[in-house]
Amino acid sequence: MDLLIPGFGLFFWNTLAFLLVLFILAKFAWKPILKTLGEREKGIADAISSAEKMKGEMSQMKSENEKLMAQANEERSAMLKEAKELKDRIVNEAKEQAKAEANKIIADAQVQINQQKNAAMAEVKNEIGSIALEVAEKILRKQLATTEGQEAYMSMAADSIKLN
Amino acid sequence: MRCKSLFSLLIVAFGLFCLTNSVFAQEASAEPVAAAAPANGGEKKLDIGEIIFGHVGDSHEWHFFEIGEKPVAMPLPMILYTKDGVKVMSSGHFEEWGKDPVTGVVKSNSHEGVHIEKGMKEKVVADDGSEIYDLSITKNVLSLLISVVLLLWIGFSVAKKYKAGGATKAPSGFQNAFETAILFIRDEVAIPNLGKSKHGRYMPLLLTLFFFIWINNLLGLLPGGANLTGNIAVTLCLSLISFLVMVGSANKHFWGHLLNPPGVPFFVKIVLVPIEIISLFIKPVALTIRLFANILAGHIIILCVISIIFIFAGLNKFAGAGFAPISIAFSIFMFMLELLVAAIQAFIFTNLTSVFIGSAIEEAHHHDDDHAHEPESIEIMM
Numbered sequence: 449m450d451l452l453i454p455g456f457g458l459f460f461w462n463t464l465a466f467l468l469v470l471f472i473l474a475k476f477a478w479k480p481i482l483k484t485l486g487e488r489e490k491g492i493a494d495a496i497s498s499a500e501k502m503k504g505e506m507s508q509m510k511s512e513n514e515k516l517m518a519q520a521n522e523e524r525s526a527m528l529k530e531a532k533e534l535k536d537r538i539v540n541e542a543k544e545q546a547k548a549e550a551n552k553i554i555a556d557a558q559v560q561i562n563q564q565k566n567a568a569m570a571e572v573k574n575e576i577g578s579i580a581l582e583v584a585e586k587i588l589r590k591q592l593a594t595t596e597g598q599e600a601y602m603s604m605a606a607d608s609i610k611l612n
Numbered sequence: 613m614r615c616k617s618l619f620s621l622l623i624v625a626f627g628l629f630c631l632t633n634s635v636f637a638q639e640a641s642a643e644p645v646a647a648a649a650p651a652n653g654g655e656k657k658l659d660i661g662e663i664i665f666g667h668v669g670d671s672h673e674w675h676f677f678e679i680g681e682k683p684v685a686m687p688l689p690m691i692l693y694t695k696d697g698v699k700v701m702s703s704g705h706f707e708e709w710g711k712d713p714v715t716g717v718v719k720s721n722s723h724e725g726v727h728i729e730k731g732m733k734e735k736v737v738a739d740d741g742s743e744i745y746d747l748s749i750t751k752n753v754l755s756l757l758i759s760v761v762l763l764l765w766i767g768f769s770v771a772k773k774y775k776a777g778g779a780t781k782a783p784s785g786f787q788n789a790f791e792t793a794i795l796f797i798r799d800e801v802a803i804p805n806l807g808k809s810k811h812g813r814y815m816p817l818l819l820t821l822f823f824f825i826w827i828n829n830l831l832g833l834l835p836g837g838a839n840l841t842g843n844i845a846v847t848l849c850l851s852l853i854s855f856l857v858m859v860g861s862a863n864k865h866f867w868g869h870l871l872n873p874p875g876v877p878f879f880v881k882i883v884l885v886p887i888e889i890i891s892l893f894i895k896p897v898a899l900t901i902r903l904f905a906n907i908l909a910g911h912i913i914i915l916c917v918i919s920i921i922f923i924f925a926g927l928n929k930f931a932g933a934g935f936a937p938i939s940i941a942f943s944i945f946m947f948m949l950e951l952l953v954a955a956i957q958a959f960i961f962t963n964l965t966s967v968f969i970g971s972a973i974e975e976a977h978h979h980d981d982d983h984a985h986e987p988e989s990i991e992i993m994m
Contacts, residue, residue, distance in 0.1 A: 450731055450732035450733050451665075451668075451669070451732055451733065451844065451908070452844055453844070454843075454844045454845035454848045454849075455670060455733070455746070455843070455845045456745060456746065456747075456845075457745070457746045457747045457748055457750065457753065458670060458750065458752050458753060458756075458843060458845040458846060459845040459846075459848065459849050460747060461747070461749075461753045461756060461757075462756060462845060462846045462849040462850075463849045463853075465756050465757065465760045466820070466824060466849065466850065466853065467853075468760065469760050469763050469764065469820055469824060470816065470817065470820045472764060472767075473763065473764070473767045473816065473819070473820055474816035474817075474820070476767070476768060476771060477767035477768060477770065477771040478767075478815060478816045478819050478820070479816070480771050480774055480775055481770065481771055481774050481791075481794060482794075482798075482812070482815060484774040484775075484777075484778065484779050485774075485791070485794070485795070485798075487778075487779035488779040488780070490779075491779050491780065
């Protein structure tokens, strides 16, 4: 039974020692340790949640990017198409213009040619007329130089005057 | 760890061997050795009971081993509060031991009006029979002081690492091992029983209890170590502290259910209330005896198993030598078990403390009838 009776001395020292250890450790060890542990856990939880958030943001950004890319592609093809159309139009217009220009030049040239031709023809006609007059004058001079010629011409003129 | 315990066992065995060596040399007859006192006064006998209780009990000197008949021991300071005032002396003054011819009690010589009596445990008695308060630094107290120094050193060195590393640095080395235990106490003991919001207040107490008991359990297992947590004064002190914390933090709801359980007829109350009050005071008693008995029993079993060698050797030297391997193997097994028990008992004490505090600070909830059953169910185990 002796073992079941607590000794006063040990009880006293143990109470003293335990309370001392409790207060010293509580103040200088448990408090900073538990605080640090709590902070670390909070930090980890925060990091995880922010990583989750980042992940969500990333996927959102990715889909946005994809959307943008598709839009850009579409725009590019539209622009290409437009550019092609524009090019075709410009080429066609240029062609038309060139044709019209050429036609105009040709027409002008023809008008000019005609004018010059007509002028040349008129000159040639005048020349031919004056030459024919000269020739006829000379012929007449020669035929009417003689009296017989004069008489033949008078008889012919008289012949043509017919008295009805 | 295996090597260490084997090593320490060998030391214990060697110590006991030295202790009893001379006894065998003297003993001519191979008569069985009993735990009782020797019959014929002249011849010394192997008193297993004395050896065991000498090892598990407290002492005013730290006895290591004996060389031949000469004990190798460290005398410890004695502080006595007698009717003449405080007396401080060394236990080295008490070295002549003899049996009182009248009472049959083993007692020492008298010094400054006091002498030491050795029964199942040591007692300082005044020669004139007046009352003495013994505040000596006994073997247990010295062991306690060593454990306090160890605890403070461990606590401070770990806390320093936390302060230096801050919250962002991963724990390393001893800090890591310590953190596992702290988190275990917090997440498995404190939060489930006390609740997330209230557990912080009691964490220092629970952590100190756990590490205090664990370290002292382990120190007690060292060869030559003191059986501190197997001493009822220590366990009583610890359980009284946790009981006071429990009673001190108990709320209205707890007292209301204890003294005036709602929804119970009056004649049942007459029976129920005293039982509830008794159960309140049984809690610290259960805590006290559980730790004390577990550790004491472990020590006694290991000592018994080793003593078997010498009991057999007392019958026949060859029987003793033959039984030694079996005995050592069994004591290694017991030692392993005690290492486990050292941690388990520390955990149980801490856990029950938090269960008791948890029941005292529990707020009223809808299921009025199931609040009291939780502690008892855990109390049954161990």
